[in-house]
Amino acid sequence: MSKRLFISFFTFLTTLCIFAQQNDPVVFKINGTPVYKSEVEKAYKKGGPENNETINEFVERYINFKLNVAEAKAERLDTTARYQRQFTTYRSQLAIPYLQDTKYEDEYIAQIYNRMLENVEINHVMFPFERAEIVLPADTLAAYKKAMEGRAKILEKGFANAGFNTERSGARFLPKAESRNGYMGWISPFMLASNVEDAIYNLPEMEVSMPIRAARGYHIVQVLKKRPAMGSAEIEQVIFNFTQIPPMLNQIDSVGKVAWREYKNIKSGKETFDALCEEFTRVHQTDKKNCYFGVVGLDSNLPLDFTTAALNLKDPGEISEPVMSDYGFHIIKLLKRIPIASLDEIKPQLREKIIRSDKVQNLSNEKRRLQKSNFNVRINNDAYAKLIEIAQEISPRDSVFLTRIKNQNEIIIDIDGKRGYPVSEFEKYIRNRQISQKKNIDEPTLSQIEEASPYSLSTDILKEYLESFTSFLLSAYEDDTLEKRSPKFAQIINAISEDLLLFEVKDKNVWKRSMTDEKGLTEYFSQNKANYSLNDTKYKGLVIYAQNQSLLKKAKSIVDKTKKHDLIIEKIKSTLNKDSITVKIEPGLWSKGENPYVDNKIFNGDEPAPYNGYPYFFVTGKLIDTPEDFTDVRNKVEQDYQEQLEKDWATYLKNKYTVEINQSVLNTIR
Incomplete structure (x- = not known):
């Protein structure tokens, strides 16, 4: 069986195996390690009948597979860089469906798409914070008071008469929709802050909202009408x-x-x-x-x-x-x-637009909520309160914030009572966030961006940092403990591991050896020479090409003095090709018609076209009717030698390991 088929067969089988339960009888043991009926039965039903094998024939091959895995571990092939690299790659890819629940993301994208199908006509006014970039809790009070006073005036006089209309000469190119006060006209998603938009699409017609806090201030909106989107x-x-x-x-x-x-x-x-x-x-x-x-x-x-x-x-x-x-x-x-295009048509672009907007915060929040529901996460409120005190006066985006932290050794987050993280780790995270604020991300993704909404209130920023830090820790913890929490995933990963180990041990001890073991190939050919023949007379030797006649003459002189081909090649390399390749050598075994230069000199063929850059040539060698060594029939010898190595390897494993078969249990598998 070729190594490709061999690997494919057991890859197919092992991915179907089910871990044994306590009441699952043992079919066989290898050095005391049990293999259970459920695993063997499942593998046989999927693989054995297709190969017209009896259960006993199948189990013999399955035991051989398990012996190879055991030997791979004994040779510590699971510690090699190649195995670790391949295993990590496979595990990362296979873990994605278990670690990323995209259902909530799809639902949110559909929600925003449904909003795109409707336009809303609104009145709007914003009461900005005095300091837009860094807002402390005390700064929000003044803006909120103005917003409530403004709402009272709107309720009394209506938007048109409340004095909030933006003055316009003609029709200005306004910098942002949120800057338009008074009658804004018709809007669609992404024109206003996410939470303001949420309020608009949920507000009854003609109702005036309460103040809605966003990054730059408080907003008050009134929905006038709704209509199907105009596109x-x-x-x-x-x-x-x-x-x-x-x-x-x-x-x-x-x-x-x-x-x-x-x-x-x-x-x-x-x-x-x-x-x-x-x-x-x-x-x-x-x-x-x-x-x-x-x-x-x-x-x-x-x-x-x-x-x-x-x-x-x-x-x-x-x-x-x-x-x-x-x-x-x-x-x-x-x-x-x-x-408006269909959701299927614009979903990728809509997702990208969401990620690049403050709406990504809604996705992040839902992701975090789902993460927390799977683990017991405890926040040390006492330690967090000390950070809140600092945030009352200094924004966490300010480097000065970090200099005020004094409780670095206190545990701030605990997961499942098994992993605790001190404030010092959170401090490092905040520092990294401060650095990332100064960088531009060309292609942001949900994993890269946890704070797409430009929070301005200092305590909101700190809360966001803590939530994001917690999510970061939970993602790592979730990945680290995946095998323990998901038997199905553990089963798949074990199958992948065994498959990789099978390849590693066979490649090292059989497949690679069958191609590179020159001594073994020579001995095998000598012992089985009668099994090999040539299909016709062939010319075995060298075709030597030279750049000029002088070099050709020198090459012929070397050939006359040195009969062995490997010595000829080495001599030309060390004398004529010392600084550059002036003479080219082509070793081989050719039948008539396979090489025009050999045909010309040996089989009376036509004059061949000059070899590019090396117009002068001659050949040296001889005609043979039977193979002289394994190189004359290398492919066939390598195949046969590999089969012999496979048999020897199987015998070696059976002699090294103790296999105990429970025939009574095996007989129950049909």
Whole structure:
């Protein structure tokens, strides 16, 4: 049996084996180590009948497999770097389904997708913290008080009359949606902070929310209407620019008149949008593609009036009335409407968008909750309270925070009462987080990012750090204890280990030896020479190529003085090829038609094409009808020698190990 088939057979069997129970009878023992009926029976039912084997024939091979594993361990092959590397790789891959529960992730992505199918029209106001980057608990009180006062005013007068509308000249390109106070218009996911968005999509129409704390301040929202999502629009535009920004009133009037005149000409058929675009590109010395604007959606960072006009276009080719921004008047042409794609189509992109947003915190929180539910995690609140005291005055993102920690030796986290972690370990983690805050992560993943939401409140940051640190510890603990907690995984890993050990021990003692043991191959050939023959007369020797006739002559001189081929090769290498390869040597065994240079010199063949860079050649050797040594029939000798080594190896193992078979139990397996 080839080594590939051999390995594949037992890989298949061992992955099906079930660990024995206390009432599982023993089929056989190897040096006292039992192998149980459940394992043998399962393996036989899946592997034995396919090979038309009786149970006794199968068990003989299965015992041989187990003997090889035992010998591999005896030779400590499970400690080699190659085994450890392969085992670690397999284990890491196989552990993923046991360590990563992605159900909650899929559910959350579906939730956000469902929100994408609905637009919400809102009023909004934010009451910012005085210090946006680092916020201490005392800083939130003033903002919360203002937010509550603002809510009371909204309830009394309504959003429109409460004085919170953002002043606009025309339609500004606002930096962020959260900066828009008063009527915000229609929104979609990812436009506001995650917890603000959560409130919006769960708030009844016309109800005014309580203040919602986010990273930069408190938000109050009111839902006006809901509608099916409009998707996005791919558009072109022609802009009639103001000559200065901000524009004077007379500029707004004059530019507006031109824009409206051109719009009316298009609507009346006197002109086309394409002709207007060509004129625009000629005047501004751009090319046609510069009328192309791109795709516009609710979450585009564009003025409300511009976005509304683009999304209100229904049919391709339809144009909008002139829309004013701080830069001029825009006439927009719809190229096509783009509906929301199906979840299956956009799931990878949506997941990536979630990971890059503050929504990733929701995934992290759920992951942590599920982790904690599997273990007994205890937080030392006394030790944590001392850190909270520091966070009341200093943000954990500030390096000064670490200098204030004095209780490094106290245990802050305990897992299952088996592993305790001191504050000093948490301190190291905080230091690493401070460093990571300064780095850019190009391709963040859930495992890389535990704090995607830019927390600003110092105590929130500390809480997040502790939660993230706990999750980090639980992930390591979960991996370390996986075999103990999951018998099924332990079974799979044991099967992988045995499979790797089988390969290692056979490769070392049989397969590799059958190819590299020159002495053994020579002896085996000598003892079995009568079993080998050549299918025709062959030329055995060397083809020697030279760069010039002088070198060719020198090579011939060496051949005349040295008859053995290995000595010829060594002599040419040490004299003619000392600094560079001036003479090439090709050893071999050739039949007629297999080598044009041999054919020419030995079998009266045609003159061959010159060898590239070595146009002069000659051959040395002889014709043979029977193999002289194992190299003449190497492949066949190696195969036969391997079979002999397999038999010898099996005999060696049977003599070394004591095998006890319980025939009465074996007879019950059918």
